[in-house]
Amino acid sequence: MRTIVFFICLLFIFSCIIETKPQKPDFLLGKWIRTNGKLEKTTYEIWSKNFTGLGFTLKEKDTIFKEILSIVSINDTLTLKVEGVNETPTLFQFTSQTDTSFVAENPTHDFPTKIIYWLENKQLKAHVSNKEFGIEFVFEKLKK
Numbered sequence: 001m002r003t004i005v006f007f008i009c010l011l012f013i014f015s016c017i018i019e020t021k022p023q024k025p026d027f028l029l030g031k032w033i034r035t036n037g038k039l040e041k042t043t044y045e046i047w048s049k050n051f052t053g054l055g056f057t058l059k060e061k062d063t064i065f066k067e068i069l070s071i072v073s074i075n076d077t078l079t080l081k082v083e084g085v086n087e088t089p090t091l092f093q094f095t096s097q098t099d100t101s102f103v104a105e106n107p108t109h110d111f112p113t114k115i116i117y118w119l120e121n122k123q124l125k126a127h128v129s130n131k132e133f134g135i136e137f138v139f140e141k142l143k144k
Contacts, residue, residue: 022078022094024051024071025102027119032139035123045069045124045139080104080115 028051034043040059047053053069068083078094092104092115101118112128112135119125124139 022073022076022097024078025097025117027100028053028071028117028124031142031144032124033142034137035140036136036138043137078102078104 028045028047029049030047032045032047034045037043037057041057041064043055043057043065045053045055047069051071055065055067055069056063057065067085070081070083072079072081074091074093078097080092080094081089082092083089090106090109092106092109094102095105096103100120101116104115105113107113111130113130114128116127117124122141124141126137126139128135128137
């Protein structure tokens with residue numbers, strides 16, 4: 001009888017241990033346009049269901065800035081990967097996350113060292129910074 005109780009207890013303990021993987025930030029998905037940029041420039045971020053994104057800035061019809069963004073899992077840790085700005089991709093490891101926000105950091109990078117994305121009042125907001133200064137981005141979702 002003790003053996004049966006022991007195995008039932010073990011089964012109960014192991015069934016309670018559920019390994020959860022971090023969820024990717026689905027609040028990013030969609031097409032966004034920056035509303036707080038300079039008038040002569042238009043900045044967009046477009047995020048797909050596979051958590052790859054494209055950020056670009058137009059001045060009239062010319063692309064003056066472009067970056068490829070992706071949310072990837074490295075060693076079970078979510079990471080924001082930024083390509084196209086530097087020679088090699090820059091990785092920012094998620095340091096905190098909620099259903100509507102995340103903070104990603106790379107203290108060895110010159111600028112930015114910290115990237116924060118959050119959803120507020122149906123706007124996508126981002127803040128990129130290092131210890132010296134930061135830049136705020138406010139995006140509105142484009143209609144389909």
